[in-house]
Amino acid sequence: MKTPLILALALIAGSPVALAQQAEPAKPYVAPPWTYKTKQLNRAEIDALLAKPGQVLVLDVRRPDELITKGSFPVFLSVQTADVDKLAEYIPKERTLITVSNRAHRAGAVGDKLTARGFKVAGAAGSLDYEDQGGKVARITPPAPRAAAN
Secondary structure: OHHHHHHHHHHHHOOHHHHHOOOOOOOOOOOOOOOOOOOEOOHHHHHHHHOOOOOEEEEEOOOHHHHHHHOEOOOOEEOOHHHHHHHHHHOOOOOEEEEEEOOOHHHHHHHHHHHHOOOOEEEEEEHHHHHHOOOOOEOOOOOOOOOOOO
């Protein structure tokens, strides 16, 4: 009696109902409208700014876990979005800033905030957007887990 049961299960698994429950292919990212005064930078603009390392500072406003999983530009200052106001005095005003987040929206908001405080912000960049346009970001290796204290 096991053979008909297995055959019935195999037929059910291959039915259109079972196939319809499979995951749909991932949809391409569609950016929400840009609502910031800060310019959204493309790869060519970012590369041109990065070619002047003595004049520019990359300010990454993402969480540490995002920096590890998504990568960033080779050299950057990491200040999370929520901490920008209280740490602004440590951000050099003599440098042109590129604010960075995953898709540039948090970076755009921070760029607007810093511009209002007198900083020179070239624009906002998304590290994922930069990669989508053929750029390469640096990957950060997470530290090894610490051994449990005895």
